[in-house]
Amino acid sequence: MRAHPMAGDSLIAVLLMLFDLLVLVADGISDEPALKPWYVAVPLDLTLMVLLIFRRKSPLWSAYLIVVVGNVHALLTLGASGAVALGVSLYSVLVYVGRRQGLIYLIALTVISVVEFSVQQPTDLVLQIVLTVFPAALIWMLGEFVGARRAYHVEVEARLHLLETERDQATRLAVGEERGRIARELHDVVAHAVSVMVVQADGASYALKSNPEMAERALHTISDTGRGALNELRRLLDVLRNDHGDSEPRVPQPDAHALADLADRMRAAGVPVRLEIGELGDLPAGVSLGVYRIVQESLTNTLKHAGQGATAEVRVHRTGDTVEVRVSDDGAGRANELVPANGPRPATPRTATARVAVPGGNGLIGMRERAHVFGGSLDVGPAPGGGWQVRATLPVRLST
The missing domain is CATH 3.30.565.10 (Histidine kinase-like ATPase, C-terminal domain)
Structure with missing residues (x-):
């Protein structure tokens, strides 16, 4: 019902309608029928069912339409679905609209009920008012409890979303800082290696004819420096290419002992x-x-x-x-x-x-x-x- 609220409301409405139809059928087969004909009861029951289905999507207009249809249903004594629909509409307005609109709706229901009772049974007016106020109070307490829980869940979800946003932002900042550090490492590696290679290449060019052994050592130094720089560049570039950083083995960074x-x-x-x-x-x-x-x-x-x-x-x-x-x-x-x-x-x-x-x-x-x-x-x-x-x-x- 939480995942598909309209399906749950449709089930409730259908059950209420079936109950009223069973009451109507039982009354029809009795010797002295007391209810109105089916062509009066069924349209009212169908209208209440449709209004109950839309009680969460449009709680205000469905609630006030239920006031009209439900009171007609109750005046014609067609069953209990009218009174139940009025209680459900009060709960829906309180939970899904707010306490202020719920209070206005409760006052309207109370006034209409008092007028109906005074017309129908003026002698039992006090008893009828008590029987109306007591269920309304229970429904109000239930609506307050559920509304408070919904508000709490909404606040928790908002805080979780905020925490996730802050965590993602902190992750992006950490990634940016790490990439900046890697950029500095790249500069250090390239600057050091290229400087050594340029100096050694110049020395080898000068000593190539006069001192071939020195030129050979310089070329070996250039080769070793280039290989070391390439290895470290590959390692740093692997870190930049791999966002998760779990595909390549890591080597330790140099420190003061090196x-x-x-x-x-x-x-x-x-x-x-x-x-x-x-x-x-x-x-x-x-x-x-x-x-x-x-x-x-x-x-x-x-x-x-x-x-x-x-x-x-x-x-x-x-x-x-x-x-x-x-x-x-x-x-x-x-x-x-x-x-x-x-x-x-x-x-x-x-x-x-x-x-x-x-x-x-x-x-x-x-x-x-x-x-x-x-x-x-x-x-x-x-x-x-x-x-x-x-x-x-x-x-x-x-x-x-």
């Missing part, structure tokens, strides 16, 4: 790296990955911009709840003279380099974002003695 391997690869690429790592303890996975990516991007910039003959130094230390990362290079021995970024520029030789605000490309933006997302800081700029330096500070305990 800095030694990174330094070895940079040395093989032609940049001497001095690595100094203190006792880091158990770092959160995100912080450890951020340390690795900041060092990787810094060394990649050294390889691309410092020039041939530059050396780099990496220091990673933990002090309490803070990890400090320092990456510096000597810029192949070229010194930079520093001046205030916003102050007047003094007269200096043309070779002097002024300290200016460094907005940075995608690499520097990615490093800043990795530092800031964990509540840390990043300072990037020319070193006083020449070269370039990167200093990042990341908290170990993430705020919740």
Whole structure:
């Protein structure tokens, strides 16, 4: 009946009509018939049946039509379906329309009933009113109970729909954040690998005739770097292509413990790296990955911009709840003279380099974002003695 309300109402209406027809047939075969003829009773019963079928679709107009037809049915004493239909219509108005319209309908029913009783049986008026008010009160209580339950279910369904919407929105935001992180990973992988390959290719072209062994080592480095980059790119692209992320096995992300391997690869690429790592303890996975990516991007910039003959130094230390990362290079021995970024520029030789605000490309933006997302800081700029330096500070305990 809940799934098909009109079918349930049709069943109720048919049962009421069958009951009245049985009463009509029993009265017809008796010796002294008391009911009206069938051609009067049957049309009224059919009308009540149709109105009851539409009591949920259009509760108001069907209820007031039932008042007219039901009272005629009761005045002609054609059976009990008229009184039952009036009670069902009161219940329908209260539940499906509202308490205010239900009260108006109840007052109208009471007034009409009092007028009928006063005309038909004025001596038993008080008894008839009591017999009318008592069933109406029971129907009102039932309607209030069912209406409250319906309102509760509607509110629960609305809240569930809101929760599902919020969950879907949170899922979309999480997917967007994850794809942004993957985009940063792609940039780090491509920038590092391509920089190493370009430098090694240039070195191999210069050493091809004079030092074939060095050129061969450079080509091997290019091959290994390219294969490693392709493997990591495939893994990241598989994550982007697979929304569910359950078709391919996952490999662990690099962390601070992989800095030694990174330094070895940079040395093989032609940049001497001095690595100094203190006792880091158990770092959160995100912080450890951020340390690795900041060092990787810094060394990649050294390889691309410092020039041939530059050396780099990496220091990673933990002090309490803070990890400090320092990456510096000597810029192949070229010194930079520093001046205030916003102050007047003094007269200096043309070779002097002024300290200016460094907005940075995608690499520097990615490093800043990795530092800031964990509540840390990043300072990037020319070193006083020449070269370039990167200093990042990341908290170990993430705020919740």
